[in-house]
Amino acid sequence: MGNWMRALLLSAVFACGFTSAASAQAPSEAQRTQAREIYQRIIAFDTSVEGAQTPAMAAYLAGLFRAAGFPAEDVQVLPLNGTASLVVRYRGDGAGGRPIVLLAHMDVVPALRSDWERDPFTLVEENNFFFGRGTIDNKGGIAHLTSTFLALRAEGFVPTRDLILWFSGDEETSGATTENLLAQHRELLADAEFALNSDAGGGQLDGNNRGIAYVVQTAEKTYASFTFTARNPGGHSSQPRDDNAIYDLGDALARLRAFQFPVMWNDTTIESFRNAASVFSGPEGAALRRFSEHPGDRVAARTLARNVSLSSMMRTTCVATMLTGGHAENALPQSASATVNCRIFPGVPVADVLSELRAIAGSKVSVEPLGPSNFSDASPLRADVMQAAARAVHTSYPNAVISPYMSAGATDGLFFRAAGIPTYGVGAIFIGDSDDFAHGLNERVPVDSFYNGLTHWRLMLTNLAGPQ
Numbered sequence: 001m002g003n004w005m006r007a008l009l010l011s012a013v014f015a016c017g018f019t020s021a022a023s024a025q026a027p028s029e030a031q032r033t034q035a036r037e038i039y040q041r042i043i044a045f046d047t048s049v050e051g052a053q054t055p056a057m058a059a060y061l062a063g064l065f066r067a068a069g070f071p072a073e074d075v076q077v078l079p080l081n082g083t084a085s086l087v088v089r090y091r092g093d094g095a096g097g098r099p100i101v102l103l104a105h106m107d108v109v110p111a112l113r114s115d116w117e118r119d120p121f122t123l124v125e126e127n128n129f130f131f132g133r134g135t136i137d138n139k140g141g142i143a144h145l146t147s148t149f150l151a152l153r154a155e156g157f158v159p160t161r162d163l164i165l166w167f168s169g170d171e172e173t174s175g176a177t178t179e180n181l182l183a184q185h186r187e188l189l190a191d192a193e194f195a196l197n198s199d200a201g202g203g204q205l206d207g208n209n210r211g212i213a214y215v216v217q218t219a220e221k222t223y224a225s226f227t228f229t230a231r232n233p234g235g236h237s238s239q240p241r242d243d244n245a246i247y248d249l250g251d252a253l254a255r256l257r258a259f260q261f262p263v264m265w266n267d268t269t270i271e272s273f274r275n276a277a278s279v280f281s282g283p284e285g286a287a288l289r290r291f292s293e294h295p296g297d298r299v300a301a302r303t304l305a306r307n308v309s310l311s312s313m314m315r316t317t318c319v320a321t322m323l324t325g326g327h328a329e330n331a332l333p334q335s336a337s338a339t340v341n342c343r344i345f346p347g348v349p350v351a352d353v354l355s356e357l358r359a360i361a362g363s364k365v366s367v368e369p370l371g372p373s374n375f376s377d378a379s380p381l382r383a384d385v386m387q388a389a390a391r392a393v394h395t396s397y398p399n400a401v402i403s404p405y406m407s408a409g410a411t412d413g414l415f416f417r418a419a420g421i422p423t424y425g426v427g428a429i430f431i432g433d434s435d436d437f438a439h440g441l442n443e444r445v446p447v448d449s450f451y452n453g454l455t456h457w458r459l460m461l462t463n464l465a466g467p468q
Contacts, residue, residue, distance in 0.1 A: 027151070027454040035147035035454055038064070040123040042139050043132040047169075048110040051121075054169045055084040057106050061146060061167065062086055068150050078177070078185065083107065083169035085177040087188045089162060090149055096160025096465055098193035101421065103412050104141035105171035105199055108134040109439050117442055129435070129444040136429055136445050137438040140453065141198025142167060144428055148457040159465035162190055171199065171412050178412045179374075182419045192421055194382065196460060197413045200425020203393065203400055205432040209446065211397025215405035216389050217425025218268045219378035220417070221316075222344035223410045225370040226354065227337055228252055228320075228361055234327075234334035241332060243364070246325045249336040252365040253320050256340065259360055260305070261316040261353075264345045265295045266378040268404045269313050275403050276310075284310070312408055316353060318342040339370060343408050346417075347377040376417030378406065384464060385424045392459035396452040397430060426460060428453030 027035070045057040058077045065075045065088050074089040086106070092099075111120035111133040118124045120133035134140075145165055152159075166189075169177040181188065200217035230248040235241060274292035277285050287303035288310075294300070304310040311317075318340050325336030344353055350373050358367045381404055393400050405425075413423035430449045437443045 027147075027451060027458070031147060031151045031454060032451055034150065035143055035451070038146055039130065039135075039139065039143040039450070042106075042142055043123040043134055044121055045106075046121050047107045047134070049107070049170075049173055050110050052082060054106050055079060055082075058084040058086045058167065058169065061106075061142070062088075064146065064150065068153050070153070076188065078181070080169065080177050080180055083177060085169045085181065086165065086167040087181075087185075088149065088165040088167075089188075089190070090153070090159060090164070092159035092161045092163065092465060094161065099162035099164050099190045100465060101164045101166055101189055101192045101195040101416070102145050103166050103168070103195055103197040103199060103416070103423070104145055105138050105168045105412060106142060107168070107170055107172050108137065108139070109172050111443075115441055120443070125447060128447050130447055130450055131442060131444045133443055135443050135450075136431065136436070137443070138171070138199040140429055140445055140450060141427060143450075144453045144457045145198060147454060148461060151454075152458070152461065157462075157466070159461070160467065161193075161465045163461060163465055164189060164192060166195075166412075168412050175374075175412060175415060178415045182415055186419075189421070194379070194385070195413065195416045195421050195423040196385070196464075197411060197416075197423055197425045198427045198457075199411045200407065200413055200427055201389075201405070202425075202427040203397060203430035203449075205430050205435075205446070205449070207432070209432070209448070211393070211400040211430050214389070214393045214397070214400045214402045214430075215425075216386060216402065217407055217411075217413070218381060218404045219266060219346045219406035220376070220410050220414050221346065221406070221408050222342075222348070222350060222373060222375040222414065224342045224344055224350050224353065224373035224375075225321075226318075226340045226342065226357055227368050227370050228256075228340055228357075228365050229335060229337040229368070230365045231335045232332075234332040237330045237332055239332075245333040245336040248364040249325065249338060252361040253338055255360050255362070256318060256320065256357070259318075261318070261345075261356070263296055263298075263301045263314050264316070264348070265291075265314065266346060266406070267381050268378050268406045270295055271381070271404050272313070272406070312343065313406060316342060316344045316348055318353070318357065340367075344375060346375070346406070348375060350375050374414055374418045376414050379417060379422035379424060382422070382424070385426070388460050388463040389424075389426050391463055392426075392428075392456045395459060396455055400430075428456035 230245040277289035287300040291300040322339035326333035
């Protein structure tokens with residue numbers, strides 16, 4: 001989350017007619033105990049690509065759902081390439097419409113024990129935090145959704161529409177389990193209307209642990225990398241040639257550095273800019289206001305382009321990140337290459353970016369995709385989802401302001417949007433900026449934030465799939 005979004009959240013008001021959430025019961029002591037036990041058990045599974053325990057974690061969770069009375073045919077573990085994913089269907093009466101998919105991922109990034117203060121695969125409660133790899137990314141979401149399903153089932157709750165859990169197995173690496181679901185097992189999603197993602201969105205705590213802000217992720221930039229390569233016959237370094245591969249590559253990268261992709265916008269970025277206009281003073285504030293009122297305004301865009309965070313929200317960006325070239329210090333290089341990483345504005349096909357990069361590189365440098373990538377459009381700002389999120393958030397954090405958000409990173413939600421399923425990041429975790437160590441050392445979640453997440457997800461599900 002960029003600094004501009006943090007500033008936006010301190011004063012933004014998302015004007016969609018939100019009302020304060022109705023009072024809701026906090027989770028029972030029994031559910032708190034159950035949720036903590038689930039959290040502890042799943043943190044203990046080393047589900048990094050190195051630990052390879054994702055199938056074991058999927059089997060453990062599947063056992064919980066079956067023991068709770070979910071029919072065997074509605075609890076399916078899907079093995080794939082040494083990992084696994086889990087699908088659980090909570091059947092409703094159909095009165096509320098098409099199903100909702102609920103997303104989380106079981107895998108985590110690696111954690112080296114020698115670098116951590118505590119065992120990363122043991123849940124430790126200390127100083128009002130839960131510590132452990134995956135506590136925030138994304139085993140907290142797994143525990144919240146699992147516990148909420150089990151609690152609602154035990155209470156006899158019948159949703160008005162099917163609720164379908166999707167726990168993927170390789171979000172942190174290839175995303176192959178989600179791609180496989182959407183390509184080979186689409187019937188398990190039962191024509192879902194939209195998805196709620198526990199691995200995106202979330203809230204910010206101030207220095208006094210008060211919830212001050214919450215973002216609903218409604219769009220993600222596409223992650224795509226490309227290889228720029230220059231080649232020629234080379235030769236002896238004592239006889240330099242004009243067609244030096246390193247120089248040719250350097251010329252291409254210089255053109256890339258000078259290039260800017262066109263200014264773009266969507267409902268999410270316009271709403272975000274409108275909110276941010278009240279935070280930024282001087283020319284930037286005026287430019288944000290003008291851009292939100294006149295999308296694409298060139299004068300406003302030039303002003304905003306001077307701020308790196310704001311500029312990245314207005315366009316596709318591509319930047320050189322890695323270099324290699326030559327084979328000997330006394331020989332002309334026969335090849336030189338660079339990796340160029342792009343974060344592509346939602347809705348822009350990767351092929352269009354590739355075509356633009358080839359034009360920039362010129363005839364002496366080839367440009368090829370570095371692995372597969374997926375693009376998707378932004379999700380529409382659904383009033384029912386935004387209002388349900390506001391009610392859920394305001395029950396535990398009544399003063400938190402809410403805004404839509406487009407992230408530069410990527411989650412499983414990208415694949416769902418690309419498959420035509422609008423997806424909304426409504427994760428339940430609130431955390432302070434200085435305590436957010438997702439992917440880093442000593443990853444943690446505030447204890448109160450974890451338990452408040454149970455209330456959050458109960459309200460999300462009962463508001464969107466419960467009797468009105």
